[in-house]
Amino acid sequence: MRKALLVLGICILAAPAWAGGGFSLFGSYAQLSDDAEALGAGARVTLGGQNWVGDLSWTWFPSTSNVDTIAGNTDKLQVIPTDFGARYLFNTSGSFRPYVGAGGTFFYTNLNDGDIDNTFGLYGLLGFNLGGHTTKFFAEAIYRWGEADVSYPNPANPTTGTMDVGGFGVNAGIIWTF
Numbered sequence: 001m002r003k004a005l006l007v008l009g010i011c012i013l014a015a016p017a018w019a020g021g022g023f024s025l026f027g028s029y030a031q032l033s034d035d036a037e038a039l040g041a042g043a044r045v046t047l048g049g050q051n052w053v054g055d056l057s058w059t060w061f062p063s064t065s066n067v068d069t070i071a072g073n074t075d076k077l078q079v080i081p082t083d084f085g086a087r088y089l090f091n092t093s094g095s096f097r098p099y100v101g102a103g104g105t106f107f108y109t110n111l112n113d114g115d116i117d118n119t120f121g122l123y124g125l126l127g128f129n130l131g132g133h134t135t136k137f138f139a140e141a142i143y144r145w146g147e148a149d150v151s152y153p154n155p156a157n158p159t160t161g162t163m164d165v166g167g168f169g170v171n172a173g174i175i176w177t178f
Contacts, residue, residue: 022046024138026173028059032079034164036064042171051091055101057083059171069114070150070161076112079165081105081144083123095136097129107146107165114152121146121166129175139172 024044031037042059063078085103092098105121127140144166151160 021048022053022175022177024057024173024175026138026171028061028169028171030059030061030142030144030169031167032061032064032077032165033067033069033167036067036077036079038062038064038079042173046087046175046177048086051089053087053089055083055085055087055103057081059083063110063112069111069116069163070152071159073114073152073159075114077116078110080108081123081166082108083144085123087125089129095131099127099129099140101125101127105144105146105166107144107148109148109165111150114150116163117149119146119148119165123166127171131175134177136175136177137173138175140170142169142171143167144169 026042028040028042038061040059040061044055044057046053046055048054059081061079063076065076066074067077069075083103083105085101087099087101089097089099102124105123107119109116109118123144125140125142129136129138131137146166147162148165150163
């Protein structure tokens with residue numbers, strides 16, 4: 001977790017050195033598993049050109065209680081996705097610019113009682129930017145896919161399995177470009 005925050009901090013400080021970059025802050029609603037949904041907040045660093053851009057996003061979701069994990073176990077789940085991918089922004093006249101994107105996700109995961117592995121997955125998104133030259137509003141729909149190995153090492157009844165750690169989500173926020 002500290003390494004990911006360090007990398008994000010370095011990217012935020014170094015981003016102005018590259019042309020076509022930007023920084024975003026956003027609110028997020030997402031499905032964290034088949035049984036859990038949460039509100040969260042995130043940040044994104046964008047590097048690139050006029051149409052193609054690369055993104056590094058980090059989203060924090062607080063722990064969600066009473067989540068069905070595996071074999072009838074309920075637990076408190078926390079998921080923190082870190083997304084790295086590319087977006088294509090379509091040329092349009094005016095201040096409205098739709099985009100599509102895809103990439104990989106690293107899911108930092110935590111259970112209160114059981115053990116869950118951090119895992120890699122994929123994401124796809126569809127959204128738009130709206131606004132002036134340096135400050136814009138954006139909204140997007142995102143789908144993250146990933147599966148994590150889960151275990152409950154109870155000596156009387158040990159259980160292991162996999163659970164989905166992703167689903168549909170919505171992000172909305174502000175972009176500052178330079």
